[in-house]
Amino acid sequence: MPATTVLDATTADGALLVLAIVLPVVGILLSFVLGGRYAERIAGVLLPAGFIVACIIFLKVWQGGEPLIYIVGGWQPPLGITLRADGLSVAMMVAMAIVICLIGVFAHANFGSRAASVETRAPLVFWVMLMAISGAMNMIFLGGDLFTLYVALELLTFAAVPLVCLDGRVETLQAALRYLLFALLGSILYLVGTALLYGSYGTLDIVLMSQRVRLEPATLAAATLMTLGLFAKTALFPLHLWLPPAHAGAPAAASAVLSAVVVKGSFFLIVRLWFDALPGLLSVAASQLIGVLGASAIICGNIVALRQKRLKLLIAYSTVAQIGYLFLMFPLAFSADPSPHHYGDALTAGMLQTISHATAKAAMFMAAGLIYAALGHDRISELGGIARALPMTMFAFGLGGLCLIGLPPTGGFLAKWLLLEATIATAQWWWAIVIIAGGLLTSAYIYIVLSRTMGPPNAPLTLYAAVPKYQEVAALGLACLSVLLGLVALGPIDVLQVGRPEAPMAGLR
Amino acid sequence: MNAATLFGLCGAALVGIGLYGLITNPEPLRKILAFNLLGSGVFLLFGMIARRAAAAGLGGDPVPQAMVITAIVVAFAATAMAIALVQRLADETGRASISSDSSDAVDGEGKS
Numbered sequence: 001m002p003a004t005t006v007l008d009a010t011t012a013d014g015a016l017l018v019l020a021i022v023l024p025v026v027g028i029l030l031s032f033v034l035g036g037r038y039a040e041r042i043a044g045v046l047l048p049a050g051f052i053v054a055c056i057i058f059l060k061v062w063q064g065g066e067p068l069i070y071i072v073g074g075w076q077p078p079l080g081i082t083l084r085a086d087g088l089s090v091a092m093m094v095a096m097a098i099v100i101c102l103i104g105v106f107a108h109a110n111f112g113s114r115a116a117s118v119e120t121r122a123p124l125v126f127w128v129m130l131m132a133i134s135g136a137m138n139m140i141f142l143g144g145d146l147f148t149l150y151v152a153l154e155l156l157t158f159a160a161v162p163l164v165c166l167d168g169r170v171e172t173l174q175a176a177l178r179y180l181l182f183a184l185l186g187s188i189l190y191l192v193g194t195a196l197l198y199g200s201y202g203t204l205d206i207v208l209m210s211q212r213v214r215l216e217p218a219t220l221a222a223a224t225l226m227t228l229g230l231f232a233k234t235a236l237f238p239l240h241l242w243l244p245p246a247h248a249g250a251p252a253a254a255s256a257v258l259s260a261v262v263v264k265g266s267f268f269l270i271v272r273l274w275f276d277a278l279p280g281l282l283s284v285a286a287s288q289l290i291g292v293l294g295a296s297a298i299i300c301g302n303i304v305a306l307r308q309k310r311l312k313l314l315i316a317y318s319t320v321a322q323i324g325y326l327f328l329m330f331p332l333a334f335s336a337d338p339s340p341h342h343y344g345d346a347l348t349a350g351m352l353q354t355i356s357h358a359t360a361k362a363a364m365f366m367a368a369g370l371i372y373a374a375l376g377h378d379r380i381s382e383l384g385g386i387a388r389a390l391p392m393t394m395f396a397f398g399l400g401g402l403c404l405i406g407l408p409p410t411g412g413f414l415a416k417w418l419l420l421e422a423t424i425a426t427a428q429w430w431w432a433i434v435i436i437a438g439g440l441l442t443s444a445y446i447y448i449v450l451s452r453t454m455g456p457p458n459a460p461l462t463l464y465a466a467v468p469k470y471q472e473v474a475a476l477g478l479a480c481l482s483v484l485l486g487l488v489a490l491g492p493i494d495v496l497q498v499g500r501p502e503a504p505m506a507g508l509r
Numbered sequence: 510m511n512a513a514t515l516f517g518l519c520g521a522a523l524v525g526i527g528l529y530g531l532i533t534n535p536e537p538l539r540k541i542l543a544f545n546l547l548g549s550g551v552f553l554l555f556g557m558i559a560r561r562a563a564a565a566g567l568g569g570d571p572v573p574q575a576m577v578i579t580a581i582v583v584a585f586a587a588t589a590m591a592i593a594l595v596q597r598l599a600d601e602t603g604r605a606s607i608s609s610d611s612s613d614a615v616d617g618e619g620k621s
Contacts, residue, residue, distance in 0.1 A: 079572065147576050154583045158590060165594070170601050177537055177594045184544050184587050185531060191580055192524070192551050198573060199558040 013060055014070035017083040017142050020053050020093065024135030028128050036124030040112060043127040047104050050134055051097040058090040062495045069144075077205035082144030084206075087498030088351060089141040092268060095355040096141075099260050099362050099478065100134050106366050106474040107253035122166050126254065132159035133257060140265045146194050146204040146277065149269055153190065153233070157183040160262045163254040164246045175245035182232050182242045186266070189229030196222035206277045213278050223278055227290075230273070233266035236327060237297035240320045247316040252369020255312065259319045260362035264354050267326055274330070275347060282334045291331030295434040297324025302441035306448070311368045311378035314445060315361070321438060322357045322404060326350055328419055328431055335426035342426050348496050349418035352485070356411025359482035360403035366475035367397035376464045380449060385457030387450075392472040394453050399479035401446035406439050411485025517557045523550030537598075537605050541591045548584040552577050 027046040031039040061068055068085040075081070085093075107130070111123040136159055139152035161183070165176035198204055200219055201212045213219060235243040247259050274282050301321030308314040329350030333343045370393045371386055372378045387394040399410075406416035416435055423432040527547025534540050559573040599605045 147579075151579060151583065154587070158586065161590065161594075165597075168597070168601075170598070173594060173598045173601065174606075177591065177598060180587070180591050180594060181531075181537070181540055181544075184591070187583075187587075188544065188547055188551060192554065194576075195551060195554045195558055195573070198576070199561065 009069070010071045010074075011066070011069045013057075014068050014083070016053060016057050016060070017068060017070045017085055018072075020050060020057065020138045021083075021135055021142065023050050023053065024131040024138070027131040028135070031124065031128050031131070036120065036127075039124050039127035040108070043104060043131055046131060047097075047101050047134060050138070051094075051101050054090070054093040054097040054138075057085050058094045058495070061085055061087065061090045061498050065498055067498060077145070077208055078203045081148055082205060082207075083142045084144040085142055087494075087496045088268075088271070088347075090498075091351060091355065091496055092264070093138060093141050095358060096137050096261055096264070097134070098481065099358050100130065100137075100257070102474045102478050103253055103256050103260075103362060103366075104130060106256070106369075106471050109468050109471050110251060110253055125162055126166060129159045129163050130257065133261060137261060137265055140268055144206055146197065146206065146209075146273075149272070150187070150190055150194055153266060153269060154187055156262060156265045157187065157233070160258055163258060164250050166251055166254055169249070171245065172249040175242070175249045179242045179246045182239065186229035186232035189225045189232070190269075193222035193224075193226030193229070196225075206272065209277050210279050213281060215281060219278070219281070223273065223281065226273060227270060230266045230270045231293070234263050234270065234323060234326075235320060236293055236323060237300055237320065238293075240297065240301070240323075243320055244313055244316040247319060247365075248310070248312040252365055252372065255316075255369070256362040256365040259316070259365055260358040263319070263323060264358060267323070267354065271347070271350065275333070282330065284331075284334060284336050287330045287334035290327050291431060294324040294327030294330075295431065297321060297327070298434055298438040299324075299441070302438055302445070306441065306445045308445075309380055311371065311380055311383070311449065312365070314380065314449065315364050315368055318364075318404060318442065318445070319357075319361060321442070322353075322361065325353050325357075325416070325419070325435070325438070328435065329353075329422075331428060331431060332419065332422040332426055335428060342422050344497060345418050345425075346422045349415050349422065351496055352411055352418065352488075353415035356403050356415055356482050356485045359478045359485065360400040360410075360412065363396045363475045363478035363482065364400040364404075366471065366478070367393045367400070370467045370471055370475065373465050374463045374467050375461075380452055382458060383449070383453045384455045385453075385461045387453040389461055389463060390467060390472070392476055393467065394450070396472070396475040396479040397453075398446075398450055399476075399483055401442075401450070403479075403482040403485075405443045405446060409486035410483045411488070412482070414486045414488070513557050513560045516553055516560070520550045520553035520557060523547070523553060525550075535606070537591070537595045541588060541595070544591075545584065545588060548580075552581060555580070 023046050027042045030042050057068060070083040072081045072083065107126060111126040133156060136152050136155035140149060140156065143149040143152050161176050161180045164179055165172040194204060196218050197209065200216070201209055203209055203212070232239040247255050250258060298321050301317050301324060305314050305317035305321060308317060329346040333346035335342060368378055370390060371383065374390060375386065403410035403412040406412040416439065420432055420435055423429060524547055527543045527550055530543030531540055531547060534543060555573040555577040559570045595605045
């Protein structure tokens with residue numbers, strides 16, 4: 001890291017980072033000016049453009065081996081704002097851009113705007129919020145100081161809450177309000193932490209803070225408050241209560257965005273906070289506590305998912321469980337044996353789990369949405385015969401399920417394998433039990449759903465609506481991505497370590 | 510006790526009252542009000558930190574003040590959004606409650 005003595009400077013191509021944030025914002029403004037009928041077309045141009053920008057940034061960082069930096073307005077960090085794209089950011093940016101684009105393809109059926117028809121509100125809101133989420137996520141991945149990240153987090157929340165209650169039913173309104181209240185508590189706790197950190201160190205820039213940070217009461221209080229707030233936003237057990245009704249009640253495309261993309265934003269901030277802004281400050285006991293919360297999420301989420309009678313709720317509770325896996329990286333990275341190997345491995349595993357869950361869960365919510373559209377309900381006990389009627393949809397659901405269980409060669413397998421390897425390397429066998437038990441429970445509920453859908457129908461199956469092929473293809477595409485993610489071990493996985501102090505990859509040598 | 514400490518303590522008290530209200534009150538409108546109280550406490554904390562930096566010889570540190578203005582706008586937007594949701598909920602059901610079993614004895618703020 002050259003930043004220890006020399007001040008950061010805008011690197012060549014640093015302006016791309018601004019483009020990644022500004023493109024969706026331009027889309028939002030244009031949508032409001034031109035009206036809802038054009039919102040889909042604007043998103044149809046700008047979301048793929050954002051994906052291309054993300055890919056270019058990814059390639060630059062991967063090939064250059066150096067983070068891209070943009071100093072906004074030429075004001076240097078203690079006062080100014082830096083945008084910084086390191087390995088973690090670019091990997092997440094590309095993954096989330098793919099997921100958002102495919103969700104956009106899927107959503108064309110529900111929120112597509114015919115040029116001749118009357119303008120309605122739902123499509124405008126959906127496309128504007130989808131672009132807002134894309135912009136806010138990019139800002140979270142690129143933001144270089146903790147206050148910019150706070151603003152990005154709030155943008156993300158304000159974009160996500162309306163998606164929950166797009167159809168305006170009473171239960172979704174309640175779910176949205178409960179989500180908003182949890183999120184507000186989370187953001188205000190994060191803000192208190194920001195104030196305390198600024199008071200202690202006189203800067204909020206992540207790189208500068210990582211050099212100045214000391215172990216002292218104010219810092220610990222700030223970090224605890226921020227982490228608690230982000231837990232509430234990420235829906236880590238026991239602060240997950242808002243998630244299942246919010247994610248299960250939303251329209252399928254919105255559920256996919258919420259579950260695959262939005263919760264990852266606040267999780268990414270937790271990683272940024274502990275790995276980058278306050279390195280080495282997380283004590284072994286605290287990291288074990290985070291691990292216990294993650295393990296409880298895995299066990300409780302999976303068991304509750306097993307007991308669900310409706311498919312979308314089952315998938316929502318499975319999200320609660322899969323979020324638990326993300327937090328297992330903390331006890332493994334901050335173990336009593338502070339070897340950088342385990343550190344890097346646990347971080348890689350956490351990021352892989354984030355990305356593979358995003359692709360798999362989006363595919364599963366899309367499949368559930370198609371089943372709902374075709375049957376008019378999603379009661380698991382009455383799904384018999386649907387696999388015959390919608391084979392491609394069920395195949396996508398199954399592949400997504402395999403990724404959640406962690407069967408090779410899926411991305412979920414690679415993530416869980418790295419986690420397991422880290423548990424052994426750091427001699428923390430108790431997490432291995434949780435990981436394996438979680439995989440078994442996951443396979444149980446995936447099996448229940450698959451066996452019902454493959455079974456004979458209770459009554460002759462009546463399909464209410466024909467399912468468009470491209471929607472099935474979008475779901476299958478995401479599911480295939482989640483399977484192929486296992487192959488990144490052969491290729492660009494080392495990009496995650498770009499911009500980190502030490503870069504050994506013990507697990508994948 | 511100097512002014513900065515006094516304001517810091519006031520901020521802490523507001524945060525405490527707000528947090529208590531946010532957690533214990535079942536009604537959404539009261540929760541939103543409690544959130545605003547909590548927010549005010551945090552904003553006061555920012556002001557206190559800006560004042561404390563005056564030891565360096567400046568009148569006050571402008572950075573926390575810039576941040577607090579942003580935070581106030583964000584909190585305002587959040588409140589507006591929450592109120593809109595409560596209003597819509599009240600329009601739909603005649604009462605505003607986020608408990609799924611709608612069996613509370615006390616009626617919510619169902620003024621529409």
